[in-house]
Amino acid sequence: MKEIDQTGVSPNTSGRYGAKVRLFVCHTQEGPGTAQSLANYLQNASSQVSYHYSIDNQTCIDVVDTDRASWSVLDANGYTINICFAGSRASQSRQVWLDNYGAAIDYAAFLFVQDAKKYGIDARTLSWDEIRAGRSGGTDHYGITKGLGIGDHTDCGPNFPWDVYSTAIAKHAKGTAAPAPVAVPNAIDVQYKATPWLGAKLTTTLEESCPDGRGRFARYEHGFIYWTAATGARPIPTHLLETYGELGYEAGALGYPVNFHTVLPDGDVQAFERGVLYRKYGQPGYFVTGRIGDRWMRSGFENGPFGWPVSNEYPTEDGSGRIQDFEHGRIVWSPDGTVALQPVDGPDEIIPDRH
Numbered sequence: 001m002k003e004i005d006q007t008g009v010s011p012n013t014s015g016r017y018g019a020k021v022r023l024f025v026c027h028t029q030e031g032p033g034t035a036q037s038l039a040n041y042l043q044n045a046s047s048q049v050s051y052h053y054s055i056d057n058q059t060c061i062d063v064v065d066t067d068r069a070s071w072s073v074l075d076a077n078g079y080t081i082n083i084c085f086a087g088s089r090a091s092q093s094r095q096v097w098l099d100n101y102g103a104a105i106d107y108a109a110f111l112f113v114q115d116a117k118k119y120g121i122d123a124r125t126l127s128w129d130e131i132r133a134g135r136s137g138g139t140d141h142y143g144i145t146k147g148l149g150i151g152d153h154t155d156c157g158p159n160f161p162w163d164v165y166s167t168a169i170a171k172h173a174k175g176t177a178a179p180a181p182v183a184v185p186n187a188i189d190v191q192y193k194a195t196p197w198l199g200a201k202l203t204t205t206l207e208e209s210c211p212d213g214r215g216r217f218a219r220y221e222h223g224f225i226y227w228t229a230a231t232g233a234r235p236i237p238t239h240l241l242e243t244y245g246e247l248g249y250e251a252g253a254l255g256y257p258v259n260f261h262t263v264l265p266d267g268d269v270q271a272f273e274r275g276v277l278y279r280k281y282g283q284p285g286y287f288v289t290g291r292i293g294d295r296w297m298r299s300g301f302e303n304g305p306f307g308w309p310v311s312n313e314y315p316t317e318d319g320s321g322r323i324q325d326f327e328h329g330r331i332v333w334s335p336d337g338t339v340a341l342q343p344v345d346g347p348d349e350i351i352p353d354r355h
Helices: 033-040 073-081 093-120 128-132 139-147 162-173 185-195 237-248 290-299
Strands: 002-005 023-028 053-055 059-062 080-085 135-138 216-220 223-228 232-237 267-272 275-280 285-288 320-327 328-336 335-344
Touching: 023 073, 023 093, 023 139, 033 053, 033 059, 053 093, 059 093, 073 080, 080 093, 080 290, 093 162, 128 139, 135 139, 185 216, 185 223, 185 232, 223 237, 232 267, 237 267, 237 275, 237 285, 275 290, 285 290, 290 320, 290 328, 290 335
Parallel strands: 002 059, 023 080, 023 135, 053 080
Antiparallel strands: 053 059, 216 223, 223 232, 267 275, 275 285, 320 328, 328 335
């Protein structure tokens, strides 16, 4: 696990005003992302949200100094430390948690123990009744909702492996050393063994070099695995690989994959270095990125009022801005700002931003 200190960048913080830290709180992102891409969003003043840590299975970003309050849990901000698992969803299965976030859960437990010693928190997870009674310890955003009656969030969801997390907390409580990195002899081969849905290998060579010399990849029946030193080994299923190929593979608009794909009820999604690729079943795939992508994310992704993307970005008539079409509207970016427009029975209606 690589931990990167980026505290002091995000403006979305407050003082604790004398409140004693007593809860270490876990969150899901509810959308695709990596520790760094989530941190980038949290460092944007317009997002009006932050966590102390953003973490994926390889990297942890320190976003907000724990001596200050992050903007994560409304009235509980003053006495909580908050960590968000980048790219995670409350609806994901226990197996997805274990397969895609095993190292992140272990490191989150290490951070919990580290901060518990600093602030005098009990290094154990709490029941809702204990939270309500003012005990100190660990919980998730749902614990804030049920234990304190603050907000209505339900993450980390019913399948979060609390047993694994609690075991890791107990392990790290015995010492202060950070978890040792795991030596991986060949990351693509290790990932292939952990990804049975890829099917048989299509070539006799272990892997192939990418033309840019930066990455490597391997071909399988039902997808590819791409690897770089910065992004790690990430499989891409055929459903998304077709669109990825049309966009020029790693040399195209998206770059290399930075996260595992997520299966949604109506399609698949996967995050790449320069955008997030969405493909609804039975439809072509498209990617979202930049200011338009941020605006769509704030609207609720594919479950919001705009639905799935039905085009990539294209220039406005005068060439000064960008447009992207969605199932139920379009989002326009101009140098003056991003505007979301949703067609109705008449002229376009501006949809207010949701921070």
